Amino acid sequence: MNDAFEVERLANNIYRLRERYIAPWLRCNIWFVKGRDRDLVIDTGMGLWPLKKTLITHGGKNLTAISTHSHFDHMGGGSDFCQHWGHKLEAESFSKPSTNPADFYPFVRAETFLKDPWPDFKAEQFTLRPAPLTGYLDEGDVIDLGDRYFQVLHVPGHSPGSIALHEEATATLFSGDIVYDGDLIDNADDCDTSLFKQSLHRLNGLSLETIHGGHYDSFGSTQLNQIISNYFEGFQRMHNCDRWVRDQIKLSNKCGLPT
Ligand SMILES: [Zn+2]
Numbered sequence: 604m605n606d607a608f609e610v611e612r613l614a615n616n617i618y619r620l621r622e623r624y625i626a627p628w629l630r631c632n633i634w635f636v637k638g639r640d641r642d643l644v645i646d647t648g649m650g651l652w653p654l655k656k657t658l659i660t661h662g663g664k665n666l667t668a669i670s671t672h673s674h675f676d677h678m679g680g681g682s683d684f685c686q687h688w689g690h691k692l693e694a695e696s697f698s699k700p701s702t703n704p705a706d707f708y709p710f711v712r713a714e715t716f717l718k719d720p721w722p723d724f725k726a727e728q729f730t731l732r733p734a735p736l737t738g739y740l741d742e743g744d745v746i747d748l749g750d751r752y753f754q755v756l757h758v759p760g761h762s763p764g765s766i767a768l769h770e771e772a773t774a775t776l777f778s779g780d781i782v783y784d785g786d787l788i789d790n791a792d793d794c795d796t797s798l799f800k801q802s803l804h805r806l807n808g809l810s811l812e813t814i815h816g817g818h819y820d821s822f823g824s825t826q827l828n829q830i831i832s833n834y835f836e837g838f839q840r841m842h843n844c845d846r847w848v849r850d851q852i853k854l855s856n857k858c859g860l861p862t
Contacts, residue, residue, distance in 0.1 A: 605652070605653060605656065605657060605660075606623065607622065607623055607624060607651075607652035607653070607657070607720075608620045608621065608622060608623060608633070608652065608654065608657050609621045609623050610657070610661060613815075613821070614813075615770075615773050615775065616636065616637040616638075617634060617635070617636050617637075617775075617815070618634070618635040618636075618637075618661065619632055619633070619634060619635075619815070619821075620632075620633040620634075620635060620648075620654070620657065620658075621633065622648045622649060622651070622652065623717070623718075624652075624716060624717045624718040624719075624720070625648070625649060625676075625715060625716065625717070626714060626715050626716070626717060626851070626852075626855065627855070628848070628851035628852075628854075628855065629676055629710055629715055630648070630649075630676070630818075631646055631648055631676045631677050631817050631818055632646065632815065632816065632817060632818060632819075633645070633646050633647060633648050633654065633680075634646065634777055634815055635658055635661065635663065636748070636751075636753075637662070637663075637748075638748020638749050638750055638751050639748060639749035639750035639751075640665065640747075640748060640749030640750075641664060641665035641666070641667060641748055641749065642658070642662075642663050642664055642665065642666050642667075642748070643666070643667055643668075643669055643746065643748065643753075644658060644663070644666055644667070644668045644669070644684070645669050645671065645768060645777050646669075646670060646671055646677040646678070646779070646817065647668055647670065647677070647678060647679060647680030647681050647683070647684070647734075648676065648677070648679055648680050649675065649676055649679035649680070649729075650678075650679025650680040650681070650682070650683075650731065650732060650734075651679065651720040652720060653683075654680040654683060655680070655683040655684060666684055666686070667684070667686040667687075667688060667746075668680070668681050668683075668684035668686065668687045668688070669687075669688050669689065669740065669746075669766075669768070670687065670688070670689040670693075670697065670734075670736075671689075671765060671766055671767065671768075671777070671778075671779025671780065671817060672689070672690075672693060672761065672762040672764060672765045672766070672779055672780060673689065673693040673696035673697050673700070673762065673764070674762065674780065675700070675701075675707055675710075675711070675731055676710070677779070677780070677817065678697060678700075678731070678734055679731055679732070679734075680734075681697065681734030682732045682733060682734040685737070686737050686738065687734055687735070687736055687737050687738075688736060688737065688738040688739065688740050689736050689739070689740060689764065689766070690739065690740055690741060690757065690763075690764030690765070690766050691736075691739040691741065691764065692759075692763040692764035693762060693763060693764035694735075694736050694739070697733070697734050697735055697736050698733050698734075698735035698736070699733060700730070700731035700732075700733060700734075701730070701731070702730050703730075704727055704728055704729055704730060707729055709844060709845050709848040709849075710844070710848060711726055711729045712726055712727070712848075713726045713727075714852045714855075740755045740766055741755060741757055741766075742755060742756060742757040743755065746768065751770060751772065751773075752770065752771075752772070753768040753769065753770050753777075754768070754769045754770075754771065755767075755768060755769075756768070756769055756805075758778075758779070758781040758802035758805065758806065759795060759798045759799075759802060760781060760789060760794065760795055760796070760797075760798035760799025760800070760801065760802045760803075761779070761780045761781050761787075761788060761789065761791075761794055761799060761802075762780075762791075762793045762794065763793060763795070765779055765780065765781050765802070766779065767779055767781060767806070769809070773812070773813070774810060774811050774812035774813065775811070775812065775813045775814075775815065776806070776809065776811050776813070776814045776815070777815050778806065778814055778815065778816050778817065779816075779817045780816075780817040780818070781799070781802050781803065781806065782803060782806060782814065782816060782827065782830060782831070783816025783817050783818045783819050783830075784816060784819045784820060784822050784826060784830055785816075785818055785819045785839070786839055786840055786841040786847060787799075787830075787834050787839055787840050787841065788840075788841045788844070789840065790841070790842075791844070800835075803831050803834065803835075804831075806827070806831070807827065807828065807831050810824075811823075811824050811827065812824065814826075814827055
């Protein structure tokens with residue numbers, strides 16, 4: 604049996620999948636959204652376990668994969684899907700991801716994997732499969748599932764082509780890594796701090812009930828305001844990723860989480 608994904612059913616025909624054997628401090632949220640005519644998977648994790656098969660087991664049909672951005676923890680499974688959409692600004696990162704394992708350090712290391720995906724797997728050899736985009740998404744595009752619609756917002760800053768998906772009818776936002784209830788990253792190689800701040804201001808102005816972030820648990824609008832104000836005060840921001848990862852590992856060991 605494939606137990607590599609934790610699957611949780613939420614309201615509005617939305618499922619959250621998480622890679623069970625990736626450390627909680629890194630694993631991204633994989634959103635499976637069911638519609639009348641077709642289904643979406645928003646982000647695909649690190650691509651080490653059979654995601655598509657798992658979605659089909661849960662009734663997935665006419666699946667389109669959407670990557671909120673091209674970071675390794677979100678787009679690893681993109682190549683499994685015939686349709687893979689994202690922002691043009693990151694097209695090259697999707698089609699020619701880094702082949703240098705050092706680029707994934709400090710996030711990818713032995714402690715990242717709670718169980719190896721296959722025998723003889725070596726964390727320090729982790730690379731991604733190319734996952735070229737088969738369609739581009741940009742600000743104002745609408746994704747139609749037959750009975751529900753998602754508007755694309757271009758929210759750069761965490762990466763140049765970061766997108767979020769907004770379902771106005773349910774006041775729901777899939778935000779990717781521009782905002783989640785954890786330490787936000789605005790200073791990695793492809794980040795732009797000033798765009799990051801602009802995008803957060805923009806999200807703060809939306810009328811939302813539920814925000815499904817790229818990591819950690821979902822939250823409502825009050826918490827969104829709190830996260831954004833924490834970020835602007837210098838909290839909820841990853842200042843130094845090396846130290847942050849070391850702290851997360853220490854914390855997991857202390858809490859007796861599986862290692
Ligand atoms: Zn990211």
